[in-house]
Amino acid sequence: MATIDQALYLVQLLEAELIRRGPEITRHNDYYRGKHPLKFASEEFAKFHGDRYRDFSDNWTQVVGDSPVERMTVTGFQASDATEADKELWKVWQVNGLDADSQLGFLGSVVNARSFVLVWGDPSDPDMPVVTFEDPAQCVIAYEPGSRRRRRAALKRWQDGNEDFATLYLPGEVWKFARPRLAQTDDKSLQMMDVDEALKRWKPRELDEEPNPQPNPMGVVPMVELPNKPTLSGDPISDVTGVIAMQDAINLLWAQLFTASDYASFPQRVILGAERPVIPKLNAEGIVVGTQPVDIQKFAVDRVMMFNDKDARIGEWQAANLTMYTSLIEVAVGHLAAQTRTPQHYLVGKMANLAEGALLAAETGLVKRTEEKEIWSGQGLREMARLIALARGEDGKADAMRSGRVLWADVESRSHAQMADALLKLKQLGFPFKWLALRYGLTPTEVADVIAMRAEELDMDPVTELTRQMTGSVPQVGNVPPEDGEEPMPDEGEEAAA
Template identity: 30%
Template sequence: MERTELEWLTHLIGCHDKELGELKALDAYYEGKQPLSYMHPELQAELSEHVRQVVINWPRLVVDSIEERLDVEGFRLPGKAMADEELWRIWQANDLDEQSQQGHLDALVMRRAYVVVGANEKDPDTPIVTVESALDMFAVDDPRTRKIRAAVKRWCEGEDEEEHATLYLPEATVWWLKGKDGVWVEDPDHPRDDHKLGEVLVEVLGNRTRLKRRGGVSELADVIPLSDAACKVATDMMVSAEYHSMPRRVAFGFGSEDFVDENGRKMSVWSRIAGRIWATEKSRKEDGADVIQFPEADLANFHSTISQLAQLVASLAGMPPHFLGHSTANPASADAIRSSEARLIKRAERKQRAWGGSWERVMRLVLLVKDGQVSPDVSALETIWRDASTPTVAQAADAAVKKHQAKIVPLRQTREDLGYTQAQIERMEEEDEREAQQVMQRLAAGDMTPLFGTKPGPGPEPDAPEGGEPPEASSGNAA
């Protein structure tokens, strides 16, 4: 039995509420605001005024190292050598360069993000595309077709923090408002959009989706336990530094009035603890005065533990050890550094493959909203990504030029491989066309220089012999 719109709304909100706690916890780990783990509550309460938690934010490092390699550069239609200008225009008009980066970031952290497409009343040729957080949206898909059946977006606004929601269904998009009595009603300020397109205008950017985990898995799942342990060890190290890193002294036969500096002024408590100059008239033999010093604590065990945890994080996240500050006495070679990034690059390429399909479905929704239909050719749309690896400029140029010289790839593809943007490539092609026209004009005027080059000039005069005459004259006189 098909649900009504109100039933869909309440069902989706209930599902969203069940996972909000976990999503907020994942977001807190990325922001470095997670609670301290592995410490007894009584000890934490006693030290709260003296020691703060030391946060080693490895979760952010793990996420950012992947996200930094995910940049969309265009969309190519089948049979076309160049990126589609119209799709890229819509992409740029919606600031999706920035929004896509934020969507990738949220998907890596909170398992998924959402992309919403809608009609633009002011400019029908440019549909509105927004990227939304999983903290605000939830969607369910059809178990047979894997297409989204319904989705909801929630937010609060106004001084009274009124709750609003938008329900996305295959035939309509409906705006809702929660009344003071707790009942959802259609928002009178936002008329419903009965688009009748047969598609829910929402797409999911799922991270590490599996057959039984269509909602995705956070990139932080393996890192969080190790991050908690590192934060605990680092906090313990600061507690030890507070109480045990300075040598402890026991003074026998002294009163507080005996602790004075070299000028006879009474010393503060911290000065006595820190071990500044002490002066007293009491003696060990007559007054029984004595001072015993205990050795200070060695913090090296904390350092080695944090280093070991960092190596485990690097192994699980596929990151080069030097990303986490691990270095050796002998610097690694350039080839070794690139080799250490192989797993990280492969992970980024896997994200490109999965999210490339998501962005292609988004652009098909854009064309559906814009034109009311989608051409069959668009089903083979291709997302163009920037190279996820980090080759040097010289290596990239050498490989690209050799492929072009061997006639493996055309010139435009060579320029794309070198990382030039579509606008830069178009300017280069305009300059190539201008130079070609100039060559044809010179050839038409009878100037063959473009074909054969300039005529070589006369060579240098031969050196004269020691007698001062040219070689020809010398040989003639000799004859």
């Protein structure tokens, strides 16, 4: 068991890592939400137009982040040596609302390079642990030296009102700390700054209903990381990282296009060889006492201008060609699509008259990208299922889930007709109905319901099913006696001979 000094030292180390990650997480979240500063502009352009386009962004970052997440759907968990999905694990998943929250976790991983899952037992309901997906700005995990999976400690830090809270998870115990959140001002004396530093130190929370530290009955750190694009030597990589530079370039091109549209989208005319028109200036008696220039805005409204100068002439230059900018923007969006393996029709918005096979081929990059993310997230979710079993006291199931697997919905987007045709061919090859139903996209619970409904229909009307088997609409099971006047149906050997 760790001492309080050791626990505080771990909190300080892990908090320092959270602080280091903070600016990058904030930057990625801002770009996903469309908060893009105007980059790559000259000093003169930024000086005159920076504020004008401060709140404008042509946000492609969100499309790139959402495209794989919308295809990542967990349908169940299956332990090793099991032939069916685990119903109890799926019940925990459903009760904790993880159908929706898992999408938040996957999105956090794609945008911020990682997200986390926390599992902890509920004393009021030992069979239903509490499972939550956690913000990467609040959580961090320390691993054993030389390992990317064996967790040594985990920290969750958050703010509530005027206090900061921190929970340190260790394999044997859980520590809870708190400290006041102080206002940051620059006019404090040295003595007050020393007082603030003393107050800002973490202190154990006073808890009435539980000890601090409290034992960890699972025996392992109950937090799991879901990395995005993990590497052997460095941190995981956010999908937003590779989009930011091109996103900035696209925003600048739009700003320049809008500026050119404002100033040079119409033919411009200039009057040469003429003085500016003037009108007489009269006093109270109506006597001319001078002249004053005519307001140019009046000519713009009246659309009439007169000159008496014999050398006056009008010059003109054509409107700017704005298609140059739109062509560059399309090229930039195309580069962004290629770099992120996002289908062009997701970004450009132009649908050609393509066959389904061509559309599936166009989405191959996105499908592979999503499958990679399912592999990375699947390892963490499998460990999450193991933690759920440990929290429920099911050590055997926990050990089986170490080599179990996560069940996912098909990431390919197909029409119902195309899917039904493919499944029918697989059925003719001998694939069982349960496997086909899972391939269709049903969850294991829905598959069990469909099988029960099929059995109920057979019990209610067995003649209909028998007729279907005889007519060949479904594979025949066994030899069925023929009706009067009908030829007997050949068995498999006779069909082969024919």
